[in-house]
Amino acid sequence: MTRTLPLADPGAISEAARLLRAGGLVAFPTETVYGLGAIATDETAVAGIFEAKGRPRFNPLIVHLPERARVDEIAEITPDAARLADAFWPGPLTLVLPRKAGADLSLLASAGLPTIAVRVPAHEGARALLEAVDAPVAAPSANASGRLSPSTAAHVAASLRDRVDLILDGGPCAVGLESAIVDASGARPALLRPGGVAAEEIEAALGRPLLRADESGADAGSPKAPGMLASHYAPGLPIRLDARAPRPGEAFLAFGADAPAAAAANLSPTGDLREAAATLFALLHELDDPTRYAGIAAAQIPEVGLGRAINDRLRRAAAPRG
Ligand code: AMP
Numbered sequence: 001m002t003r004t005l006p007l008a009d010p011g012a013i014s015e016a017a018r019l020l021r022a023g024g025l026v027a028f029p030t031e032t033v034y035g036l037g038a039i040a041t042d043e044t045a046v047a048g049i050f051e052a053k054g055r056p057r058f059n060p061l062i063v064h065l066p067e068r069a070r071v072d073e074i075a076e077i078t079p080d081a082a083r084l085a086d087a088f089w090p091g092p093l094t095l096v097l098p099r100k101a102g103a104d105l106s107l108l109a110s111a112g113l114p115t116i117a118v119r120v121p122a123h124e125g126a127r128a129l130l131e132a133v134d135a136p137v138a139a140p141s142a143n144a145s146g147r148l149s150p151s152t153a154a155h156v157a158a159s160l161r162d163r164v165d166l167i168l169d170g171g172p173c174a175v176g177l178e179s180a181i182v183d184a185s186g187a188r189p190a191l192l193r194p195g196g197v198a199a200e201e202i203e204a205a206l207g208r209p210l211l212r213a214d215e216s217g218a219d220a221g222s223p224k225a226p227g228m229l230a231s232h233y234a235p236g237l238p239i240r241l242d243a244r245a246p247r248p249g250e251a252f253l254a255f256g257a258d259a260p261a262a263a264a265a266n267l268s269p270t271g272d273l274r275e276a277a278a279t280l281f282a283l284l285h286e287l288d289d290p291t292r293y294a295g296i297a298a299a300q301i302p303e304v305g306l307g308r309a310i311n312d313r314l315r316r317a318a319a320p321r322g
């Protein structure tokens with residue numbers, strides 16, 4: 001049985017914050033839907049989100065902060081973003097912004113992208129929790145992959161069962177619909193997902209029309225619709241999958257104990273998939289160095305649990321580029 005605490009219980013928020021700071025998973029209410037939170041400064045904690053949801057791929061997550069002033073510790077607030085933050089934060093609007101160089105923020109949280117999705121929720125309990133954690137919290141909807149977004153604590157318990165350390169029960173969510181997502185990282189703001197704030201209201205605050213996902217297709221520099229985000233981060237070097245040993249010039253990305261001595265890096269020497277997910281993006285970035293290597297050869301990763309998401313990422317990185 002999953003532990004559930006009423007949000008209003010004395011000590012509930014400090015207990016939830018303690019669990020998050022220790023790398024645990026806590027489901028909490030926001031005004032949109034219940035989120036499955038992990039501290040966003042810890043790669044292993046963020047990997048736990050994907051494990052608990054059973055997602056077959058790493059999609060970038062929304063990072064939550066208690067107030068706008070905290071956002072510029074991790075992201076660049078562009079002029080468009082400032083306008084939208086003034087108009088809709090705290091509230092059901094997520095902004096995709098350039099990640100700040102050197103920000104203390106998991107690479108997995110943004111799936112290796114140079115941008116990060118950020119939101120300041122309006123829900124008082126969510127903000128009190130975020131204040132208490134005193135660090136950014138990554139949180140997708142608190143449901144198993146492929147299931148409906150949860151708007152009550154009972155939905156979360158039914159979907160995630162014992163895969164979450166604590167559920168904070170704040171009653172039904174007021175909006176009950178996901179946040180709207182606007183990519184404000186580029187020259188022209190784009191609506192990536194319709195949601196809790198209407199597109200017309202966003203356009204009124206911006207003073208100009210949003211690029212809609214269906215218009216952005218051919219324009220290489222423009223953002224993609226959420227479903228197309230898959231192109232994500234791809235290393236510049238060619239990737240060879242299911243390798244047993246490096247060929248001359250290749251960096252070998254090993255997994256598990258029986259790695260060849262010549263391995264350049266190991267995703268997890270103990271064969272732990274959560275550790276492998278947590279180190280994947282950092283190691284790909286590190287090995288993607290044409291001054292040292294001609295290519296990257298990746299060991300075989302078991303196609304179970306988080307291994308499926310790791311393999312999905314590696315396969316995309318290895319696919320011929322268009
Ligand atoms: P969820 O957390 O379940 O509400 O879904 C978050 C969604 O936000 C992802 O599936 C993406 O579509 C979108 N998203 C998050 N981060 C980014 C980003 N850096 N760039 C573009 N879209 C993003």
Ligand code: MG
Pocket residue numbers: 140141149
């Ligand atoms: Mg979701």
